[in-house]
Amino acid sequence: MPELPEVETTLRGIEPWIADQIITQLNVRQGSLRWPVTPGLAKIAQGQKVCALRRRAKYLIMQLERGSMLIHLGMSGSLRLVEPETEWRKHDHIEMQMSNGSVLRYHDPRRFGCWLWSGAEHSQLARLGPEPLSADFDGHRLYQLSRKRKMAVKPFIMDNNTVVGVGNIYASEALYRSGIRPDRAAGNIAEKRYMVLSGHIKEVLKAAIEQGGTTLRDFVNGNGEPGYFQQTLAVYGRGGQPCRHCGTLLKEIKLGQRSSVFCPNCQR
């Protein structure tokens, strides 16, 4: 499940191998993703240089000479560098060959990701909130945006309009660290608590990115799956198990269609 840290880790892993290189060939084997892969993408991309690779929210933006490719990993997607002529695995959908011999493979069993070309601005990026690790995101923003909102705080912080890149895992963990119940109404939380929460969102994402860095070699070699976060998760996926702080059994509820685990004693 690629969340922001995984996307950032992917970016850092592949960037040195493809930046400033020319796309010699692009193969689309399966173009039926979240949105259909832009028709003619292979022909459009071929011969263009990768001028830059950057991340916005959970999107990767591959800046080429005449426009950009917007890439999303959905929830099961991955980008890996593989040896040339590597046998195609099931669910390998796209391959990009570079002038330095690097080969990038896109693998995505559930096909929730996307590869979209645009010569101008991608509409998907138009109304995104601030990056969680930027100075534009802080407790003041959470407080201001949440006034009079009845929505539970967890879906509120997972809303891309509030702040981007906070998925179910890290929202759950940040709320636990902040001592805030995920089902508390967003509009009913004091500014001070939002200051604490915004700090923990940043911390948890930073920590995950740092740990993701240890799996960089996996991306280069094309082996293995990143599984770095599992050991450090306090609540996500631990419903019914004891809280590591107080021993109270963690409670699991549904919020906005998503499972949410919290400690009824530590979080209020």
Add this chain to the structure above:
DNA sequence: CTTTCAGCCTGACGGC
């Protein structure tokens, strides 16, 4: 305006 929810897709898992 805010909030909810279906739909996209496959693999893993539990029950029978």
Add this chain to the structure above:
DNA sequence: TGCCGTCAGGCTGAAA
């Protein structure tokens, strides 16, 4: 053993 239902997840756009 295999079949079936359920779940997981990000994101959009339509409905309430």
